[in-house]
Amino acid sequence: MMGVAYPIIGAPMFLISYEELVTAVATAGGLGALPLPNFRTVEDLKKTLQNIRKKTDKPIGVNIHLSGKFQWKKQLALCLDFGVKFFITSLGDPRLILEDVHANGGKVFADVVSLGQGLKARESGVDGLIAVGAGAGGHAGRTSTMVLVPYLKSKVGLPVVAAGGISTGAQMAAAIALGACAVVVGTRLVATDESRAILVYKEAIVAAGPDDIVCTDRITGNPANWLSKSIENFEKMPELGSKKWKALWSAGQSVAQAEDIRPAGLVIAKMVEEYMHTCKELGQSVTDV
Numbered sequence: 001m002m003g004v005a006y007p008i009i010g011a012p013m014f015l016i017s018y019e020e021l022v023t024a025v026a027t028a029g030g031l032g033a034l035p036l037p038n039f040r041t042v043e044d045l046k047k048t049l050q051n052i053r054k055k056t057d058k059p060i061g062v063n064i065h066l067s068g069k070f071q072w073k074k075q076l077a078l079c080l081d082f083g084v085k086f087f088i089t090s091l092g093d094p095r096l097i098l099e100d101v102h103a104n105g106g107k108v109f110a111d112v113v114s115l116g117q118g119l120k121a122r123e124s125g126v127d128g129l130i131a132v133g134a135g136a137g138g139h140a141g142r143t144s145t146m147v148l149v150p151y152l153k154s155k156v157g158l159p160v161v162a163a164g165g166i167s168t169g170a171q172m173a174a175a176i177a178l179g180a181c182a183v184v185v186g187t188r189l190v191a192t193d194e195s196r197a198i199l200v201y202k203e204a205i206v207a208a209g210p211d212d213i214v215c216t217d218r219i220t221g222n223p224a225n226w227l228s229k230s231i232e233n234f235e236k237m238p239e240l241g242s243k244k245w246k247a248l249w250s251a252g253q254s255v256a257q258a259e260d261i262r263p264a265g266l267v268i269a270k271m272v273e274e275y276m277h278t279c280k281e282l283g284q285s286v287t288d289v
């Protein structure tokens with residue numbers, strides 16, 4: 001659908017995914033995605049898109065917020081000018097962008113955490129869903145990825161991308177086996193050379209286990225997963241643009257599989273290698289009687 005070698009989306013992550021990570025994921029054969037709230041001005045976004053396009057002409061995606069807080073019309077026009085083909089909507093009505101994105105040959109997928117949200121997104125005409133399962137980094141729902149992906153696939157009938165707890169080739173194989181058309185990798189990519197997370201945050205992800213992750217709506221008003229120690233001193237979300245965000249570390253349960261800080265391209269390459277190996281092994285796991 002998107003013309004990428006591998007069905008792996010490098011998650012758009014607030015204050016983490018910028019040109020370095022997007023380019024690294026795209027160059028490795030995945031689809032790198034930028035969260036547009038990273039950019040205070042349309043001019044900043046333009047510079048980033050120019051820098052990405054200097055390094056790669058591979059397909060890229062963005063997470064666009066349509067809540068009215070951002071200049072989404074200008075952001076949209078700019079992204080379309082730079083050939084962005086994949087739009088992830090999280091807040092706001094996807095109908096606002098569908099016509100323009102489709103006219104430019106792109107696709108719109110909506111982040112959803114439940115059947116209710118999935119049906120609403122289908123009604124609005126999106127091309128597919130991103131099923132964000134429990135334990136995902138960032139905002140997440142309560143249903144495990146293992147259950148949410150086939151549930152949405154059968155009840156909504158749109159292509160479903162799996163997000164939440166996926167960072168190895170075996171986890172990717174499981175998601176594809178469940179009917180996902182692609183996977184999103186977030187937390188694992190925070191601990192990479194190209195992520196803009198500060199070093200102690202990357203190191204905390206490598207050191208953490210799933211029990212160090214807490215899901216709470218205390219910070220943003222919506223349930224999200226955090227490294228528990230990092231939110232001890234926060235009662236609520238800092239203002240957008242505040243330096244305090246640097247101390248708030250979102251991460252999902254897939255910290256369990258983050259064993260080192262490495263280049264993002266190697267994370268993708270290892271996933272693909274492991275995916276192929278897993279599929280081969282699975283084919284040999286039963287014998288005819």
Ligand SMILES: Cc1cc2nc3c(=O)[nH]c(=O)nc-3n(C[C@H](O)[C@H](O)[C@H](O)COP(=O)(O)O)c2cc1C
Nearest residue numbers: 011013014035063136137138164165186187250252
């Ligand atoms: C630090 C961090 C920031 C995130 N920021 C965003 C964001 O700005 N927009 C978005 O659509 N998703 C955001 N997410 C969620 C990811 O897009 C993705 O759904 C999630 O990371 C997948 O689960 P995983 O972390 O288990 O791989 C964020 C995730 C993390 C870890």
